[in-house]
Amino acid sequence: MGGASLSAVVLTSPANAQVPALAGFAQAVAEGAAAEPALAAFYTEHAYAPIWTDAAAAPRRAAFFAALDQAGAHGLPVGRYQAEALRAKFAAIESERERGLLEAEVSRTYLAWARDISSGALEPKKIDAGIVREITRPDPAVLLAGLIAAPSPEHFLRDLAPKTPQYANLMRVRLELADQIAQGGWGEKVPAKRLGPGEGGPAVVALRDRLMKMGYLGRSVSASYDAALQKAVQSYQFDLGMKADGVAGEATLSEINVAPEERLKSVLVAMERARWLNGRDLGKRHIWVNITDFSARIIDDGKMSFETVTVVGQNRADRRTPEFSDEMEMMVINPSWSVPRSITVKEYLPMMQRNPGAAGHIQLVDSRGRTVSRGSVDFSAYNARNFPFAMRQPPSQGNALGLVKFLFPNPYNIYLHDTPSKSLFQREVRDFSHGCIRVGRPFDLAYALLARQADDPQGYFQKILKTGAETTVRLKEPVPVHLVYFTAWPNARGRIEYRHDVYGRDAALYGALAKAGVELAPLTN
Structure with a gap:
């Protein structure tokens, strides 16, 4: 039966051979699934019925292989799934034992892929001790039962990936960057330390060409630093969280000269981080603290309703702000430290x-x-x-926590708070704390949170503040807080904003992704 089709193996067996053939198949499935208790239990409970290797499973099998073909587009370790080797084994089945072993192998591959695409390919705690996020991993039995019951296996498999617009944008940019790299990247680096309006020459042409390829400037043949180029530089600076003055100074040119390969690494890590959050309900209202952006935002129904600058932990082993999610339960006005x-x-x-x-x-x-x-x-x-x-x-104007702190009790003793050191908020890079997050607009944050439970939130807050007494105010509706670390993240317009890897975490994560088999090379499928 060498090279016979799968349907021929299953459907042309003589009637008197069905029982021993099934027994051989079931025994091989049991052997192949034994190393994974959940998978072994699933097959036992379902009497070793095939889900991949009989004729009826053809649509499901085709859908799964199509999904594996797109693993690279998701920034997943393609080699981990060995899709071509599995295809070859299907074409070479010669016994029910081989079919049973392949059945179990495809299921193991499916569970690995489904786990990776839905909740991440890495175990972050093993890579950086500051990533203490609890990741919700999918139940293997649910993954298997859901796929079997799904009216459309294509839709079921597609829905395992994050369904947020941010993930879709990251995936789009991942493909665009791969295509741009395949076409030679963004061209020559800009050979200058500073360029400004009114200037001209080869360096300005290089700046123009690079911004055109990045998508910040329409087609142009101008050799001068004109108004259109200034506007493009401003837009670029804004997206990178820099002072948007339209002058391409040393810091701006340093960012513009970053290779697309480096930006792609940031996007691949961001996709992995987005998958870690996939099993978590962020909350219709939540607080989003991006450590690398030095910002905290209130998000209501997917839209930002409040924003403030922040100061985060110093880049020292015992002071870096950790990454995790929790719920803000209270604020303390006039706190002691x-x-x-x-x-x-x-x-x-x-x-x-x-x-x-x-x-x-x-x-x-x-x-x-x-x-x-x-x-x-x-x-x-x-x-x-x-x-x-x-x-x-004790509580005071000079208290290290300022005049209000926001608590989401956690084992790491991390919270948001005011500070008397206001000058630090003027810095572009703001990693100065012992780990907690200092808030640039603490009173406004308090008003925004209290607006859900007080008719006059500002008056209510100020009345307590004037007493000078330490007072705890509980939030009637606790608000989820997410401390995240994205060096690449889409803004409301879908354009990716890049930030510095202040703690070096993304470099470590990309190294782990590459070691796992994630490829930076342009996609071919």
């Missing part, structure tokens, strides 16, 4: 050992919560392990 133990013993204890009066605005507190006089403590007698006191800063 309970100094984290790590800051107490690593920063303040050495200061007080040199000068007991150092950081005198912060109280020393014993295990019973009582304030302790600095003069009664011999700081030289303690070290980071045995220091018995905590530290607390």
Whole structure:
């Protein structure tokens, strides 16, 4: 039966051979599925009925192979699924045992692909300890049963990928970038450190040509830095979160000269990150904190209703802001600051050992919560392990948390808060905190959140603020908060905004994707 079609193998077996053939098939399926308990249980519960390798499964099989052919377009590790090898095995079935083993292998491949496309191909916690996001992985039994029951296997398989417009835009740009790379990229880099309106020459022509290929400028043969080119530069700067003055300074030209291959890496990682969020309901109203963008936004029904700049954790191992999702439950007006133990013993204890009066605005507190006089403590007698006191800063204008903090209780002690250090919000790169997110417009954020439960949110907030007393206000409707890290993300117009990889996380993730088999090369199918 070498090279026989699948239908011939199944349908032309003599009647008196059906029982032993089925037994051989079932035993092979059991062997092939044994390594995956969920898959083994599924086949046992369904009496080893084939879902891929009989004639009736042809439409489902065709739909799955068509989906595998598009794995590269999703930025998935194509080699992990061995589609061509599976096709070859179907064409070479010579026994019921081979059919049974192939049945199990296709199911294993399907579960791997379905898991990857619906919730990501990587285990992020193994790559970066700061990615503590809980990822909802699909239930294998649900994946198998859903596919079998689906009236249209094509639609079922297609719907496993994220269905957000952002993911669709990332996928579109992934294909566009691959095509542009195949055609030679964006041309020569701009050989200048600064270009501005009124200038001309080869560098301006290079800038014009590069922006045209990037899609920021229509067809032009102008050799001067005219109004159209200035507008294109402004648009580019705006998309990259830079000062949009229309002057191509050193920072702007540095970004413009980034190769499309590097942008494609950012898009591939962004698609993977979007898949991690696929199993989670973001919430009709939610707070979206993009660490790389130094911003926090309230999203209502898919549209931004509030935005503020932020300061995030420093790029140090113990201070980087982690990535996770939670629910904001309350705000504290006039908060006190309970100094984290790590800051107490690593920063303040050495200061007080040199000068007991150092950081005198912060109280020393014993295990019973009582304030302790600095003069009664011999700081030289303690070290980071045995220091018995905590530290607390009472509510004040100069409190490290400012005048309001926003809590979504989590194991990482991360929250949003005000700050007295307002000048840092003027910086373009804003990674200065110990890990929490400082908010540029904290009062306005409070008003926006309280608007759902107070007729006069500003008046309500200010009345509490003026008391000076630490006061907790619970949100009647907790708001989901998502701390994310996207260096490439579509804006409302569908254009991708790129940001710096401030913690180097995306570089590590792309390395892991490449190791898994994700290809940067242009697509051929």
